[in-house]
Amino acid sequence: MQELIDLMKAEGLTEEQAYKAIEVIKKFAKDKFPIFGGAIDKLFDKYGTKAEDDFMP
Secondary structure (H helix, E strand, O other): OHHHHHHHHHOOOOHHHHHHHHHHHHHHHHHHOHHHHHHHHHHHHHOOOOOHHHHOO
């Protein structure tokens, strides 16, 4: 996951924006493919984003 964060930062996003983008992608994937919700959670949890509470509005 850090590689993806680094790519987003290289494109001009701040670290906070990159982590927020990952959360948006995760939610989008779970909404579009609810049958894979558990697998999506495991994938994102495995690669560990920063604490979600840090970036929630």
